[in-house]
Amino acid sequence: MIVSRFCLATLSALLGLAAGAHAQSLTIALASEPTAMDPHYHQATPNNAMASQIFETLVAQDAKMSLIPGLAASWKTRDDTTWEFKLQQGVQFSNGQPLTPQDVIFTFCRTMNNEESIAGSYKAIVQKFADVQAPDAHTLIIKTRKPYPLLPNDLTRMGIIWNGIVEHGPITFDLEKKCGVTGDWPRVADFNNGKHAIGTGPYKLKSYVKGSGIEVERNDNYWGEKPEWRSVKFLPVPNAGPRLTGLLAGDFDVVESPAARDVQRIKDTPGFGYVVTPSVRIVYFQADVGRDNSPFVKAANGKNPLQDVRVRRAISMAIDRQTIVDRIMDGMAMPANQFLPDGMFGTLPHPPQLTYDPAQAKKLLAEAGYPDGFELTLSSTNDRYINDGQITQAVAQYLSRVGIKTKVDAMTRSVYFPKRAKREFSFSMGGWSSETGEASSFLQYWVTSFAPELGLGTSNYGRYSNPELDRIFRQAVTTVDDTQREKLLQQALTLTLADLPSIPLHFESSIWAFRKGLTYEGRADQYTLASSVKSVP
């Protein structure tokens, strides 16, 4: 009896051990793979998401993209152009070295000397700095050339790297003297092979083979709450079918963005769960309002009808957003009335509802002088946004119902984006994630007048230009006071929604599916983070 009890105990202990070992590792299937392990190489969502698990930023974002302390415990403005950041106490890199203000300064300098990278916003951020000082081991003073209220938001994507990966003398923010760096600047290949992938994040890189997978291990020197999983494997599985079968077969614990049509299947299969979270990615159509002759719009009177605001409003009214969301998006989207979900910084508390009203749309068209409509080609991708091709078809049909003769030209993204940049379209689909989590991002790149040298209107392919809006916007992004700035952004947004240079459709929702016993805290920024996967007791 005693023997058998002992056996049982051993057995259950063994089983428990085995279960424990299994419970400590996690396999996640990614829909798109990061292009490098260097946090400053390529500013793309998969890269930012992966980087934020290994490297941390001064300021972080929570699941709803509100700013929270990261490596900086707190920050405040001393005056309009001076920011004080207090670093967290007791933070160590994965190699045990303590975090110092010099690491932050080194990171700033590196982004200015990162020749291998694909141009992103990092340089644009650091260029705004006049000086960076470190008066003590936990304080960082950043002086900006102009008032720069978005500094904390912009710092949420700049992973801090360790200054010991290069040879250097005393590190100071002196860009002309390479900030004291004497050796070669770190290269992307050394991050990929793990040599330089030393961060303060909850995980450290174990191996990265492009196309086959990324393995990370728990960083035992992590200063924050230790993550639940000892080792995590991220596998790139770009096709939704294999992601789903892999989940159902038990190969994966968590999968990123299963197809919306498969969610029902996941729901009906016992042993699996999913979470749907509205994201900040908005899908819209941008109208060519800048040219009298636009290539894909033809009206009887020879004008470009898209230049008339009544026509743009009519188009907006002709679209039944709720039906598109219900039928085409399987409910996994949110109809949009503005360019960032309600409630985020700078959005309108009560945006005018973009309601479906085909009768009024027809009336507006007639008023504008197009009672018989005009010819319009809708251009879009067919492999970039969720169901993009079908959405364009649906919008085209809605427009034909109010008398606009539409054609659809959907193409692969590698053809579409270069063409759009050359302004070869008249009415083109766009998608944007406001990664700063506030309203200025969309306005800056898509709405303000085209002025690339100022970093404004760089995606304004329709060449909409409203001097009043530009003025308000520029004032907003140099107003440090949050209440004031929010008011200005709301004004700019109100002008945009009145003029509709871009016609919003919906916000995509992100979906994560997982095996039983797990939960995932869905994130508005669409990041898949291992530390957000929790097991349910």
Add this chain to the structure above:
Amino acid sequence: MVLFTLRRLIQSLFVLLAVSVVVFFAVYAVGDPIELLVSPEATVEARAATIARLGLDQPIWQQYFTFLERALHGDLGTSFVHGIPAIELIVQRMPATFELVVVAITLTCVIGIPLGLVAGLYRDRPLGRGIMATSVLGFSLPNFWQGMMLILLFAVWLGWLPASGRGDTVSVLGVPLSILTADGWSHVIMPAVNLALANIALVLRLTATGVSEAQTQEYVKFARAKGVKPGRIVRRHILRNILIPVVTVVGMEFGSLIAYSTITETVFAWPGMGKLLIDSVYQLDRPVVVAYVMLVTLIFVIVNFVVDVLYAALDPRVQLVAPSH
């Protein structure tokens, strides 16, 4: 033999050159990769710097000559997207594809040829007819669908095999191989079968047709009249004679599976080269696409060479170099 090799080498250099021109200009014609790479948040200078670094500010012919000059020094360019040498990117994925294809081709031969032999020898009996009829399924069912069905059956319902990915690897001379581990085999078998099915059907039918044709030939009849044992007739007289078309097809299939097993790699999330090509085309990553196609051309050239040498070994009448008069 030396002359033959030399001639082939010169031929293949021209082929490679032609391929590089076609692919280089074709990818250029699709569009400007900068629009896919650079974020609208980048400053004008940063954007210009990236364009200059990738050489995209040069006229296309100049870009091509720069590429050619570097290629002659063994540098096929750096991936626009990943920032590392294109060849490194491809070579990293090669072992996975190679082992998948080797398993698939082995399956093709050890299943396809014997079944074809049986079908050809007994073509008027139910056994032969049955084999031939079933083989139609092998190449008429779409590859993608076959793969999904295999996964549903063996991974989701029965739970015997993993649905996707590559198993544990063992490093042999620095090359990670998964066919040396049990876990590796459990992962490789389904995609290999998926790749092999169509080829099994092809080889089977080719063998069966050859066998039934050869059976009516004079030399087979003569051997039979002479009293040669049936087994020896099949091995020495029939099989040897029909193998030439089979070797050709298997050779070509080997090449195309290595280069373009994209569908299977996608369905089974196999981390091979085929997926890399598709990704690179989507991202207009020209250096990778060009390097890939050139490498694949090289593989085809080598495979053809091996096939020709095998011909000579199989058929004494075949001479690699035409005798000079």
